[in-house]
Amino acid sequence: MGRQGCAPREALRRLGARRHSLGGVIREPLPVPSETAFPSWVIRLHARALARLTGAPEARRSVRFFADQGRVVAVLVGLSVLGSAAVAVGPFVLRHLIDTSLPTGQVRDLVVPVLLLCAVLVFESSVLSVRMALIARLGGVVSVRIRQTVNAHLQRLPFAFFPRSQQGEVMTVMSTDVLNAQNAISATVQAVVCRIADIVVGSIVVFVLDWRLSLAVMVFAPATLLIVRSGRRRLAALSIRQRELDGLLMVQVADTSSVSGALHVRLFDRVDYEQTRFDAAGAELLAAAEDQARLMSRVRFLVNLGIIATMTAVLALGAWLVSSGRITLGTVAALGGALLVAFGPLSSAVNLRAELAGAGASFRRIFSLLDVPQDEVRLRFEGARAPALTVPRAPRSGTEPVPAAARWGVDAGRGLDLTFDDVWFSYDLATAEDRPDGDWPDDDPTWNLRGVTLKVAAGTTTAIVGASGAGKTTITYLASGMHRPRRGGIRLGGVPLDDIPPDSLHTMIGVVPQDPHLFHDTIAANLRYGRLDATDDELRAALAAASLSALLDRLPEGLATRVGARGYRLSGGERQRLAIARVLLQSPRVLVLDEATSALDTVSEAAVRTALDRLAVGRTCLVIAHRLSTVIDADRIYVMDHGQIVEDGTHSELLADGGAYARLYRPTVV
Numbered sequence: 001m002g003r004q005g006c007a008p009r010e011a012l013r014r015l016g017a018r019r020h021s022l023g024g025v026i027r028e029p030l031p032v033p034s035e036t037a038f039p040s041w042v043i044r045l046h047a048r049a050l051a052r053l054t055g056a057p058e059a060r061r062s063v064r065f066f067a068d069q070g071r072v073v074a075v076l077v078g079l080s081v082l083g084s085a086a087v088a089v090g091p092f093v094l095r096h097l098i099d100t101s102l103p104t105g106q107v108r109d110l111v112v113p114v115l116l117l118c119a120v121l122v123f124e125s126s127v128l129s130v131r132m133a134l135i136a137r138l139g140g141v142v143s144v145r146i147r148q149t150v151n152a153h154l155q156r157l158p159f160a161f162f163p164r165s166q167q168g169e170v171m172t173v174m175s176t177d178v179l180n181a182q183n184a185i186s187a188t189v190q191a192v193v194c195r196i197a198d199i200v201v202g203s204i205v206v207f208v209l210d211w212r213l214s215l216a217v218m219v220f221a222p223a224t225l226l227i228v229r230s231g232r233r234r235l236a237a238l239s240i241r242q243r244e245l246d247g248l249l250m251v252q253v254a255d256t257s258s259v260s261g262a263l264h265v266r267l268f269d270r271v272d273y274e275q276t277r278f279d280a281a282g283a284e285l286l287a288a289a290e291d292q293a294r295l296m297s298r299v300r301f302l303v304n305l306g307i308i309a310t311m312t313a314v315l316a317l318g319a320w321l322v323s324s325g326r327i328t329l330g331t332v333a334a335l336g337g338a339l340l341v342a343f344g345p346l347s348s349a350v351n352l353r354a355e356l357a358g359a360g361a362s363f364r365r366i367f368s369l370l371d372v373p374q375d376e377v378r379l380r381f382e383g384a385r386a387p388a389l390t391v392p393r394a395p396r397s398g399t400e401p402v403p404a405a406a407r408w409g410v411d412a413g414r415g416l417d418l419t420f421d422d423v424w425f426s427y428d429l430a431t432a433e434d435r436p437d438g439d440w441p442d443d444d445p446t447w448n449l450r451g452v453t454l455k456v457a458a459g460t461t462t463a464i465v466g467a468s469g470a471g472k473t474t475i476t477y478l479a480s481g482m483h484r485p486r487r488g489g490i491r492l493g494g495v496p497l498d499d500i501p502p503d504s505l506h507t508m509i510g511v512v513p514q515d516p517h518l519f520h521d522t523i524a525a526n527l528r529y530g531r532l533d534a535t536d537d538e539l540r541a542a543l544a545a546a547s548l549s550a551l552l553d554r555l556p557e558g559l560a561t562r563v564g565a566r567g568y569r570l571s572g573g574e575r576q577r578l579a580i581a582r583v584l585l586q587s588p589r590v591l592v593l594d595e596a597t598s599a600l601d602t603v604s605e606a607a608v609r610t611a612l613d614r615l616a617v618g619r620t621c622l623v624i625a626h627r628l629s630t631v632i633d634a635d636r637i638y639v640m641d642h643g644q645i646v647e648d649g650t651h652s653e654l655l656a657d658g659g660a661y662a663r664l665y666r667p668t669v670v
């Protein structure tokens with residue numbers, strides 16, 4: 001953590017400032033206080049109140065998002081007390097007006113109290129508007145920081161997290177949950193502090209106006225406060241249920257409105273099915289909202305009854321005191337005003353309770369995402385990173401030494417070889433960190449790779465073939481450091497992958513995956529993912545090498561053409577060639593091609609293959625292919641079956657052996 005916003009600004013500018021800032025200006029990122037920051041007592045108190053009111057102890061951890069806002073919170077508290085104190089002047093002025101000014105019958109005696117009342121109201125409104133501005137700013141800071149922190153965390157999560165998580169859930173955290181948390185943090189200052197100030201100041205005014213009447217308040221008011229607390233568990237449960245259903249709806253929308261989701265809903269004509277599913281969840285959401293509204297209106301009604309009872313008792317006692325000449329009429333009227341100040345906010349406190357209870361669920365979701373352990377390897381290097389260490393440039397030709405490799409002890413001069421030494425891997429074990437290996441016998445079907453040992457010699461091309469599900473793609477994930485082996489080791493240039501920092505590793509290894517992803521951005525931005533500082537000419541050269549010049553000439557906006565969500569505006573083959581061009585720009589020492597040419601027609605495959613062959617000179621290539629015709633020339637071929645290497649050799653050796661490879665090969669050439 002703590003590296004958010006560290007992307008080189010110059011590179012961002014080249015990628016197109018509009019992606020990052022509506023005004024075309026790239027602003028400095030908002031710093032997020034560290035988790036260990038020691039905030040002022042005001043903030044600690046605020047965080048404690050937040051945890052209590054939301055019923056979520058996790059909410060206390062949100063202190064880091066406003067740890068440096070102590071002054072703002074203190075000013076807000078001060079303004080709340082000042083506003084309440086100003087309003088408290090009102091009842092005294094009212095008493096003076098009724099008891100002293102009105103009986104004289106002189107208009108000039110009314111002028112001062114009326115002006116004073118006006119001044120009090122104007123002052124209170126000014127305080128309120130300053131308060132609102134500060135709260136809006138505090139809310140803005142909090143929401144941006146939560147999002148920055150969640151995003152920075154997401155970027156550092158191990159890849160294994162993503163295939164298991166639902167995109168909609170992450171989106172709910174980033175949208176609804178962040179808003180709820182922001183509102184709760186603001187509401188705690190605004191509503192809670194202001195309300196407490198109003199209640200305290202109102203009660204003092206009542207006491208000062210007449211201590212006997214304040215006794216009546218003391219008898220009735222606690223009962224009213226207790227009513228506010230009633231039903232809070234049920235209210236919290238209903239709020240949590242609503243948040244869950246909200247999340248489910250978001251997950252469904254994210255799934256069915258993604259390009260491939262929308263395509264499949266239509267291909268299978270499941271529009272009605274999706275609509276029914278959505279409507280059913282919506283109906284359940286409505287039922288929970290109605291239950292909550294009913295409960296809140298009952299509690300609010302009881303609270304109002306409590307307020308009415310208190311006011312009636314005070315006014316009845318006051319009337320008796322007036323009739324017996326012990327207090328004036330002005331005092332009773334002033335008391336009415338003071339009680340409104342003190343008890344008025346209680347009724348809306350019921351709404352606040354429900355809101356805060358819902359925010360508790362949001363805090364829980366935000367922090368449970370933030371508690372997912374980050375990529376250990378990345379963290380290790382981020383923690384140890386020297387400030388001056390920069391991302392090394394990839395070599396332009398196959399023979400240049402790799403600075404990053406040299407820095408981490410990799411002998412780049414002799415090229416980089418890639419070795420797997422008795423590698424065992426299971427997707428289930430990739431996240432079950434707490435389960436010791438001993439629980440998993442070698443013959444457990446959970447293993448996706450079992451004892452894989454292979455060597456991709458420096459500067460050679462090695463192919464992996466095998467039936468579907470044999471574990472070929474899994475090898476590419478491990479080779480590129482996306483997953484780590486459970487047992488055994490992988491080395492690059494003789495150095496364990498875990499000892500190479502991720503940024504260096506990814507300049508050394510380039511991967512064209514089976515289903516390459518294109519971002520919803522321009523062709524140029526997608527290509528520069530390979531190398532941020534590539535010039536337009538270099539982009540064009542990479543496109544030409546990947547046989548995409550004709551496409552570029554056809555597009556009216558050229559490099560600035562947006563490729564659409566996941567690149568759906570391009571054909572499958574064009575998408576794949578763009579992904580190849582991106583890796584060409586990255587110019588890594590080791591290439592991993594997973595079915596990289598499977599979607600290409602014969603003509604463009606030949607063109608791309610020429611480009612890849614050129615690129616492959618002096619580099620280490622690991623090719624995963626189904627079409628055995630494409631791997632005939634490989635220096636070495638490994639055959640996989642059920643997560644194991646069952647054969648290896650050259651094409652002719654393997655054919656001569658008449659084993660698994662020969663069985664795979666023959667049907668394709670018949």
Ligand SMILES: Nc1ncnc2c1ncn2[C@@H]1O[C@H](COP(=O)(O)OP(=O)(O)OP(=O)(O)O)[C@@H](O)[C@H]1O
Nearest residue numbers: 163427428448466467468469470471472473474475
């Ligand atoms: N994210 C995942 N979680 C759990 N299991 C997975 C995951 N990805 C792949 N697998 C499983 O791991 C095994 C190997 O999958 P892999 O994708 O490596 O096969 P493959 O040889 O590349 O297949 P194909 O040629 O069909 O692409 C399969 O049984 C697959 O079901």
